[in-house]
Amino acid sequence: MTALLQVAGLTTCFPMSQKNVPIVDALDFEVGRGEVLALVGESGSGKSMTALSLMRLVPKPGRITAGSVRLDGQELLDLSVRSMRSVRGSGVAMIFQEPMTSLNPVIRVGEQVVEAIRLHERVSRGAALDRCRELFEQVGIPDAAERVNAYPHQLSGGLKQRVMIAMALSARPRLLIADEPTTALDVTVQAQILRLLQELQEETGMSILLITHDLGIVNELADRVAVLYAGRIVETAPRTALFKTPKHPYTQGLLRSMPALAPSGERLPEIPGMVPSPSDWPLGCRFASRCARAMDQCSQSLPEFTDQGPRHTVACYAVSQADSQSGHGWAGGTPEGL
Amino acid sequence: MESHLASNGIVAALFLAAGVTVWMVRRSRLWSSAFVSLWRRRRFALLVTGVYVAVALLDSVAWVGGDSLAVDTVARHEARSVIDRVFGGNQEKSYSAPFAEAEFYGGGDLRYPGRHWLGTDMIGRDIFYLTLKGARVALLIGGLTSLIAIPLALLFGISAGYFGGRIDDVVFFLMTTLASMPGLLLLIALIMVMGKSTLAVCVALAVTGWVGFCRVSRGETLKLRELEFVSAARSLGVSEFQIVMRHILPNLMHLVIITFVLMFSGLVLSEAILSWLGIGVDGSWGQMIDQARNELSRDPIVWWNIAASGTALFGLILAVNFVGDALRDVLDPRTIEDER
Amino acid sequence: MGAYVIRRLSYGAVVVFGVLFLLFILFFAVTSPDDIARKALGERVPPAVVEQWKVNHGYDKPLFPAPGHWADNMLVEHYRRMLTFDFGRSDADDTPILERIRKGMGPSLALTIPLFVLSVLVAIPLSLLVAFFRETYIDRAGVILAVLAMSVSVLLYIIGAQYLVGKVLHWFPISGFDSDPRVIVRFLALPIMIGVANGLGGDIRFYRTVFLEESNTDYVRTARAKGCGEIRIMSRHVFRNSLIPLLTRIVVAIPFLFTGSLLLESFFGIPGLGAITVDAIQGNDFSVLRTMVYIGSLLFVVGQILTDLSYALVDPRVRLE
Numbered sequence: 001m002t003a004l005l006q007v008a009g010l011t012t013c014f015p016m017s018q019k020n021v022p023i024v025d026a027l028d029f030e031v032g033r034g035e036v037l038a039l040v041g042e043s044g045s046g047k048s049m050t051a052l053s054l055m056r057l058v059p060k061p062g063r064i065t066a067g068s069v070r071l072d073g074q075e076l077l078d079l080s081v082r083s084m085r086s087v088r089g090s091g092v093a094m095i096f097q098e099p100m101t102s103l104n105p106v107i108r109v110g111e112q113v114v115e116a117i118r119l120h121e122r123v124s125r126g127a128a129l130d131r132c133r134e135l136f137e138q139v140g141i142p143d144a145a146e147r148v149n150a151y152p153h154q155l156s157g158g159l160k161q162r163v164m165i166a167m168a169l170s171a172r173p174r175l176l177i178a179d180e181p182t183t184a185l186d187v188t189v190q191a192q193i194l195r196l197l198q199e200l201q202e203e204t205g206m207s208i209l210l211i212t213h214d215l216g217i218v219n220e221l222a223d224r225v226a227v228l229y230a231g232r233i234v235e236t237a238p239r240t241a242l243f244k245t246p247k248h249p250y251t252q253g254l255l256r257s258m259p260a261l262a263p264s265g266e267r268l269p270e271i272p273g274m275v276p277s278p279s280d281w282p283l284g285c286r287f288a289s290r291c292a293r294a295m296d297q298c299s300q301s302l303p304e305f306t307d308q309g310p311r312h313t314v315a316c317y318a319v320s321q322a323d324s325q326s327g328h329g330w331a332g333g334t335p336e337g338l
Numbered sequence: 339m340e341s342h343l344a345s346n347g348i349v350a351a352l353f354l355a356a357g358v359t360v361w362m363v364r365r366s367r368l369w370s371s372a373f374v375s376l377w378r379r380r381r382f383a384l385l386v387t388g389v390y391v392a393v394a395l396l397d398s399v400a401w402v403g404g405d406s407l408a409v410d411t412v413a414r415h416e417a418r419s420v421i422d423r424v425f426g427g428n429q430e431k432s433y434s435a436p437f438a439e440a441e442f443y444g445g446g447d448l449r450y451p452g453r454h455w456l457g458t459d460m461i462g463r464d465i466f467y468l469t470l471k472g473a474r475v476a477l478l479i480g481g482l483t484s485l486i487a488i489p490l491a492l493l494f495g496i497s498a499g500y501f502g503g504r505i506d507d508v509v510f511f512l513m514t515t516l517a518s519m520p521g522l523l524l525l526i527a528l529i530m531v532m533g534k535s536t537l538a539v540c541v542a543l544a545v546t547g548w549v550g551f552c553r554v555s556r557g558e559t560l561k562l563r564e565l566e567f568v569s570a571a572r573s574l575g576v577s578e579f580q581i582v583m584r585h586i587l588p589n590l591m592h593l594v595i596i597t598f599v600l601m602f603s604g605l606v607l608s609e610a611i612l613s614w615l616g617i618g619v620d621g622s623w624g625q626m627i628d629q630a631r632n633e634l635s636r637d638p639i640v641w642w643n644i645a646a647s648g649t650a651l652f653g654l655i656l657a658v659n660f661v662g663d664a665l666r667d668v669l670d671p672r673t674i675e676d677e678r
Numbered sequence: 679m680g681a682y683v684i685r686r687l688s689y690g691a692v693v694v695f696g697v698l699f700l701l702f703i704l705f706f707a708v709t710s711p712d713d714i715a716r717k718a719l720g721e722r723v724p725p726a727v728v729e730q731w732k733v734n735h736g737y738d739k740p741l742f743p744a745p746g747h748w749a750d751n752m753l754v755e756h757y758r759r760m761l762t763f764d765f766g767r768s769d770a771d772d773t774p775i776l777e778r779i780r781k782g783m784g785p786s787l788a789l790t791i792p793l794f795v796l797s798v799l800v801a802i803p804l805s806l807l808v809a810f811f812r813e814t815y816i817d818r819a820g821v822i823l824a825v826l827a828m829s830v831s832v833l834l835y836i837i838g839a840q841y842l843v844g845k846v847l848h849w850f851p852i853s854g855f856d857s858d859p860r861v862i863v864r865f866l867a868l869p870i871m872i873g874v875a876n877g878l879g880g881d882i883r884f885y886r887t888v889f890l891e892e893s894n895t896d897y898v899r900t901a902r903a904k905g906c907g908e909i910r911i912m913s914r915h916v917f918r919n920s921l922i923p924l925l926t927r928i929v930v931a932i933p934f935l936f937t938g939s940l941l942l943e944s945f946f947g948i949p950g951l952g953a954i955t956v957d958a959i960q961g962n963d964f965s966v967l968r969t970m971v972y973i974g975s976l977l978f979v980v981g982q983i984l985t986d987l988s989y990a991l992v993d994p995r996v997r998l999e
Contacts, residue, residue, distance in 0.1 A: 057902055085906075086905060088902065089903070089905035093903070094903040096896065096900065096903075098896055101895065101896040102896045102899070102900045104900075104919065105897070105993075105994070106921075106992065106994060107915075107918065115901075115904070115906070116905070119906060120905060153994070164900070167900075170904075511696060514696075515693050515697055515700065516700075518978045519974065519975045519978070520937060520974035520975065520978065522940060523955065523967070523971045523974055524971060526959055527701075527705070527967055527971055530959065530964070530967065531705070531708050531709045532708075607831050611832065611833065614833055614941070615940075615959055615960075617959070624831070624833070627833050628833070634837065634845075635845075648831070648834045651831055652829055652830055652834070655828075655829040655830075656825065656826065656829040659828060660825060
């Protein structure tokens with residue numbers, strides 16, 4: 001069976017100082033049925049733009065310039081505007097980073113969920129409202145029957161995010177994109193929301209594309225991980241493999257700077273330098289300027305993906321070279337995302 | 339003091355100010371890049387505005403004597419501007435159509451046949467010449483009023499926003515009170531009370547016009563006051579006056595420019611209305627339009643007076659509005675979108 | 679709610695007091711009753727006649743409170759008269775001012791109410807349309823047309839339209855007024871059309887900015903992500919949130935309907951409050967002008983309070999406390 005979501009060569013460009021800059025550059029990845037894929041990267045790495053590209057909601061003047069996005073084998077980038085609209089919500093739903101501003105402040109939250117239900121299903125208002133109450137209970141909103149009449153400003157951040165989740169679930173999507181769903185919330189609330197997402201995933205069997213910069217969240221929720229750096233994927237691996245044997249120097253640096261993994265009492269190691277800004281991305285590997293293992297080759301051309309284990313691929317000259325010298329390269333398995 | 343000397347002095351001061359501005363703009367990367375992108379977007383509007391300014395300046399540099407064309411002897415002892423010398427002095431007795439060879443009504447001979455590109459008005463003045471002279475009046479109204487209103491608004495706005503407390507209460511009350519009075523009526527009342535003169539019109543326009551910008555600068559100062567660099571300066575013991583001069587005022591400059599340009603067109607249009615009510619500034623395009631009302635009901639109609647003054651007014655306002663719009667896009671950080 | 683209204687009303691009262699003080703400064707302190715009398719009578723009248731005129735028009739008291747006449751002075755008198763709507767008589771022709779206002783209100787409202795309603799009904803759909811087509815040629819053309827329309831002086835609109843419609847097309851009478859409902863439209867159609875055209879450019883530009891600001895918000899993105907169509911987003915999500923800034927512009931304008939339109943009324947010979955004001959300006963009638971400014975301010979303060987209260991209707995976040 002093919003994967004639920006297959007993305008190939010997805011490129012999204014923004015015009016910046018007279019030229020088109022690919023903020024999302026030739027991404028290949030897939031999300032299996034019932035799988036949680038985490039897309040990890042620093043801010044500015046193009047994570048959110050990837051999510052919006054999948055929904056075809058790239059804000060102007062940005063544009064998807066190349067690639068393919070297939071949901072259940074259906075090419076989303078070729079759909080008419082009208083058909084794409086019906087995919088949004090029922091095929092792919094999305095929750096956002098900012099629950100505070102993501103709900104319409106002048107419409108009752110129940111009404112906003114009812115709207116989402118009735119956009120995809122021909123049901124009466126009353127029936128939709130009943131569904132809405134059920135959804136509210138499902139996502140753990142206490143006093144669901146009353147809360148449907150609340151306005152967003154009357155709810156806490158955590159409750160607002162639950163409403164957003166309820167809205168996202170309302171049309172029974174096959175894929176849920178969660179864009180930094182807990183970043184704006186208190187730490188205690190974060191854990192609750194993560195647990196809720198996990199439970200809902202198990203209940204409904206939907207797939208989740210989790211977008212985050214927080215490796216802790218990845219560790220809790222993800223089945224597989226794709227690491228994004230400056231608009232490109234540098235490494236894809238199952239969660240355990242990624243945490244145990246990270247291959248790409250950037251991934252390694254990212255993991256080393258995690259407080260939970262570092263030896264206590266010592267200064268956290270950091271990756272030197274800064275993420276280059278999109279307008280001066282180099283020709284070759286975008287991490288080259290910060291990489292301790294960089295070679296001449298690295299700044300000349302982009303490295304190809306090489307297999308490093310079951311469903312584990314890396315784009316790095318240093319890693320592939322070390323393999324060929326020691327002969328330890330992984331020969332089995334299928335190349336990821338092709 | 340001779341009024342033409344003052345006028346010449348003002349022109350010199352303007353050139354000096356323009357020089358200093360250019361020097362400062364070239365030193366700051368932010369401002370010069372803003373100017374470059376303004377030039378790229380609104381080249382034509384800027385050029386048109388420049389033509390108006392040039393005409394007004396040429397009409398402001400004046401001296402006495404050196405004239406052989408003047409018909410009446412009084413004119414020989416009056417200071418006359420460059421515009422007066424080049425385009426003035428060809429007075430007729432009454433109406434004549436553009437490029438006409440004879441008078442419009444009656445068909446009598448003209449003194450200067452074919453020389454009136456835009457015809458002449460009721461008392462025989464050349465319309466092209468009057469239209470050119472209107473540029474100076476319009477720019478004077480916009481410029482002088484802004485020169486009174488903007489510093490006033492900055493003074494009150496910054497002190498209210500920065501010091502807060504009682505000062506803020508008083509300024510806020512003053513603003514609310516002035517804003518509560520219907521603008522045009524207050525304007526009229528002020529001019530009637532002060533008596534009709536160019537200065538009175540400008541002062542009245544300034545009194546009614548400063549409130550809007552005062553509100554903006556108060557709000558912006560309130561925001562700036564809370565920013566880190568201001569608290570940092572304060573914790574280092576920089577005096578309040580220096581904080582205002584170094585940190586608050588420069589950060590309001592872009593708003594001053596935007597306000598000046600957007601206010602300008604409103605002021606010139608207001609003056610046209612005042613002219614129609616009979617309390618405008620002498621020689622303005624508003625007055626010419628006002629005179630033209632009766633001319634349109636004559637038979638055959640006299641259309642060139644209103645056509646010339648109306649077009650000149652429209653051209654200036656349009657150019658300034660376009661520049662102002664682009665300026666707001668270029669300078670106001672709120673409209674600069676996040677690029678991602 | 680009650681406490682809020684009381685607090686709001688009392689601040690309004692303070693503002694009205696401030697306005698009255700300013701008016702006193704302008705019309706009594708700067709322009710003294712002597713000046714007013716001389717303007718009405720001419721410069722060359724004997725002082726005795728001036729004194730008599732001042733007595734007749736109630737200008738014969740000392741200006742400011744001082745020992746001996748703490749209550750009996752022009753300042754106190756000014757406040758008393760204005761606050762009790764005892765506006766007295768015109769400086770120019772001795773007619774009772776209140777009577778004139780009562781007569782002028784009808785024609786003014788007959789002009790301004792349709793003008794106002796039509797302006798809103800034309801400008802809002804047009805700006806929604808322009809905002810809907812944002813970043814396309816329709817939007818750009820709309821903005822340029824709006825700036826063009828804004829740059830034309832209202833005088834040119836009036837003169838041009840009067841000439842075109844009245845002299846060339848002969849659709850409507852060029853000026854005049856008749857309150858007979860069968861013919862009133864013939865007199866009001868032209869001024870109303872001009873009024874709408876004159877305000878349209880600025881209105882569209884303002885509303886468009888408001889709509890565009892709202893359509894860049896996160897909740898609009900949420901609505902798109904759940905599969906909302908663009909038309910539904912505009913009419914439901916964007917429009918409802920835009921009501922807050924829209925109300926500020928619209929509700930504030932309502933009280934000014936009562937003061938009429940200076941330019942339109944006098945150009946078209948409509949005997950409303952605007953025309954009365956213009957007559958007062960041309961006839962140096964200070965008492966009428968003073969009264970008009972006061973009434974205008976009073977209505978503005980009322981409009982402000984109405985606006986604040988109306989926020990509570992459209993924005994659930996606003997609690998009147």
